Amino acid sequence: MVKAVVIGAAGGIGQPLSLLLKQSTLISELALYDVVNAPGVAADISHINTPAKVTGYLPKEDGLAKALQGADIIVIPAGVPRKPGMTRDDLFNINAGIVRDLAVKIAEVSPKAFILVISNPVNSTVPIVAEVLKKKGVFDPKRLFGVTTLDVVRASTFVSEAAGKPEDSLSFRIPVIGGHSGVTIVPLLSQTSPSIAVDQQKIEELTNRIQFGGDEVVKAKDGAGSATLSMAYAGARFATAVLEAAAGKKSDFPEMGYVHLSADEAGAKEVTSVIGNSTSFFSVPLELGPNGVEKILPLGKLSEYEQGLLKKAVEDLGGNIGKGVAFVESSKL
Numbered sequence: 001m002v003k004a005v006v007i008g009a010a011g012g013i014g015q016p017l018s019l020l021l022k023q024s025t026l027i028s029e030l031a032l033y034d035v036v037n038a039p040g041v042a043a044d045i046s047h048i049n050t051p052a053k054v055t056g057y058l059p060k061e062d063g064l065a066k067a068l069q070g071a072d073i074i075v076i077p078a079g080v081p082r083k084p085g086m087t088r089d090d091l092f093n094i095n096a097g098i099v100r101d102l103a104v105k106i107a108e109v110s111p112k113a114f115i116l117v118i119s120n121p122v123n124s125t126v127p128i129v130a131e132v133l134k135k136k137g138v139f140d141p142k143r144l145f146g147v148t149t150l151d152v153v154r155a156s157t158f159v160s161e162a163a164g165k166p167e168d169s170l171s172f173r174i175p176v177i178g179g180h181s182g183v184t185i186v187p188l189l190s191q192t193s194p195s196i197a198v199d200q201q202k203i204e205e206l207t208n209r210i211q212f213g214g215d216e217v218v219k220a221k222d223g224a225g226s227a228t229l230s231m232a233y234a235g236a237r238f239a240t241a242v243l244e245a246a247a248g249k250k251s252d253f254p255e256m257g258y259v260h261l262s263a264d265e266a267g268a269k270e271v272t273s274v275i276g277n278s279t280s281f282f283s284v285p286l287e288l289g290p291n292g293v294e295k296i297l298p299l300g301k302l303s304e305y306e307q308g309l310l311k312k313a314v315e316d317l318g319g320n321i322g323k324g325v326a327f328v329e330s331s332k333l
């Protein structure tokens, strides 16, 4: 029996993500929570003839605690999205408080669940959840993830198009490490599999497109929000990987996830020999298992260009993480 919870389930990501999770036969119960409209979304999705029992909750009558009760996996796309001209960090003022308060309830009700954070700025919201869980004495770094899968999905799409093989996009694997915002997103195109023959100028164009893919969608939506459908796909893909691994299935390839590097001390040692010691969270290739992070996998060889990208990423990430940590330190919990 697996219970999945979506928090922010009535939103642009929450609705299609809930739909995709309802299609999963790995899930037996799907609890949808939002500050608005979650019972309506739940009623709608519950008519789909797949096994998961669907329930919907609002804040009244302690709805969040009811949704979280017995949760195995919690996916969080709650919070405001960007509008043109905004950075993800501009969302901090609103989303930091939302995520902190959700984390407090998770710590109380379902501290052993896998927690997948989608709410931006991911570079800071994941440290916020970690700090709350630490303060409550229930932090398990193997079970907390920032979802950076959309960067990996975009990389496969853009690179397969550039290689003239869009029909093969599913089989293009490109590690994307670092964080989830602009220059903190570091695509390792030199490790593209199958390998591609493109010149340095194309590598730089592709890198820039992957780093700023989110802005492309924000611009196209012209004030109506940011990526929702591709994010729902990516979120469902990562949640499925976590659930399959929890059920004992070995994966054919590693997923990337933004984790606290203490999730695997031995793996982290190898990673910090490449990225340095100045960042505690990083999106890395993961081997997932029954308890979440089984291993942090090596980053492989980086080209000189990628080493330059990495340097910039690490500089920015430190500030993003520190901001999240300071926010919880100054909060009364």
Ligand SMILES: NC(=O)c1ccc[n+]([C@@H]2O[C@H](COP(=O)([O-])OP(=O)(O)OC[C@H]3O[C@@H](n4cnc5c(N)ncnc54)[C@H](O)[C@@H]3O)[C@@H](O)[C@H]2O)c1
Pocket (backbone or CB within 6 Å): 007, 008, 009, 010, 011, 012, 013, 014, 033, 034, 035, 036, 077, 078, 079, 080, 081, 082, 091, 095, 098, 117, 118, 119, 120, 121, 122, 147, 148, 149, 150, 151, 180, 225, 226, 227, 228, 231
């Ligand atoms: N990690 C990623 O790759 C990625 C990709 C896309 C978007 N995002 C982020 O995901 C978040 C959601 O984006 P969206 O487009 O779905 O926004 P949205 O506004 O369409 O939906 C957000 C939902 O969260 C709900 N919500 C707000 N406060 C809440 C609370 N305290 N508890 C529960 N629910 C609450 C809202 O009612 C709304 O239904 C944004 O922060 C966005 O930047 C992240």
Ligand SMILES: O=C(O)C[C@H](O)C(=O)O
Pocket (backbone or CB within 6 Å): 081, 082, 088, 120, 150, 213, 214, 215, 217, 218, 226, 227
């Ligand atoms: O760009 C955004 O603000 C949303 C998301 O982080 C994305 O990468 O699409």
